[in-house]
Amino acid sequence: MYGGGNIFDDSNTDALETEDREKLAAFEARIARDEKIEPADWMPSLYRKQLIRMIEQHANSEIIGALPEGTWITRAPGFKRKMALMAKVQDEVGHAQLLYSAAETLGKPREEMINDLIEGKSKYSNIFNYPAYTWADATIISWLVDAGAIVNQINNAKGSYGPYCRALERINAEESFHLKYGHHCVIHLATGSPVQQKMVQEALNRWWGPMMHFFGPPDKISVHTEILMKWKVKMATNDDNRQQFLDMYVPKIWELNLTIPDPALKKNEVTRKWEYSEPDWEEFMRVINGDGPCNKERLAVRRTAEEKGKWVRDALKINAQYVTPLA
């Protein structure tokens, strides 16, 4: 989800053939009895690689996600909103650190992950490649994008890798404030003046498309979901997550008298599943591969921050020796 659904190279599946049969069986048995895998355990290289990629992309999403929201801190309406948004963005950066730390236990150093992000080698959640035009956009992001992330995080917290689960538990505890705050902001606009109502409706119209992309491509075109779910790396399919999100949040959006810009969106009472217009997956692939409105800006800002902070790192006179963290 965080990298766009396709987090595999096809070449990787062959590596599984060369793994020690006995060790692989013991590893899978542990997962099957719901026991967590810890950093010191043997694990197939495919598991290690995919986990690093997934956690890294999740961490990248937190850091980049701070940008469209952070941009509104100085212009948030009123002191309380500024304080709250500042606290939320602080949390997001903290979450990124927790996630990078979890990925590090698998053997990839943090600085390498940060460099890969800036170099454009690793991905982050596509939704942050879109611009936050108005304050209402910031509120919609705080509410719905966080809601989407929480759906995914709550599911993944039951996964197999210990450090990732522990990081997610800490993160989920802090997210409840984000969600409440976001909802509060949207309610304020939706129940406000005609100008406010129009602003939030237009923001919703802009963000609905990206929100439908948020959980990644539909299951029928998502490859390798099966082994990721067997190893409890992926705890729910993209479509499962999407359905859960729609179930929880479409009613909440409708109760604010906001319309969702998809006339086909409705819940099928027989199948109990939401039906909707198929999102534009061509646009999704285009944007995630670099051709979105904000891709260049996001990376440029991260790179600038990294370069401008170099003197601080130099002043700390880093002479330390780094080893892979333990848990």
Added chain:
Amino acid sequence: MKSLDPRITRLNISAHAGSGSLQTSPEQLATFEVFLQKRDQMPFEHVGIIHAPDEQMALVLAKEQFSRRSTCSGMMVANTRSVVVSPYTDMEEDVYDHMEMESSEVSEENSPQEYFSIFHLTRRGKQHRCAGTISAKNFEDAFKTAKGTLKEDKPVLNVWLIREKDLFKIHQQDTDIWNTLPEKRHRDVTSYRARQKKDSIKTRS
């Protein structure tokens, strides 16, 4: 590059699409394992790591990362390199029953005793918790002693041993930030109640 955010426009940076080499070299900061005490008298528990150049910075950054939102009563850090880790056991075996600690340390007969903090992991997926302090000559000695004195009712799956002198605790005078933390209401879920506003929509239409 022009951005919706005037501050970014003012930076006058060029749009960057990636795949250019960064000027900065990826120097790694060391990592410190962080242990937190939720309430007075409770044992310290591992909560995660912090990247920092030294122990003082590590404590400052650990406070920010691990008590930014929830208060606690104590915190300490140890460089990851100073943590000695026992083997992991499987299937609810107790590490004390089944394993011998191998230590690269060799102590002389007359070397002084020092204190070691012992941390136990009793369940995969949970975190190491301080089980006590042992006085011993070296890590191997400490493990043997812990076997005798710190055994628990549940099997211990993994043991961390850290020399007391490698553990850096927060000073009492730096703990007052935890007293004012609960006052920061704007981070509280309870500050964002909007039931009345929502209900006003129903009465309107």
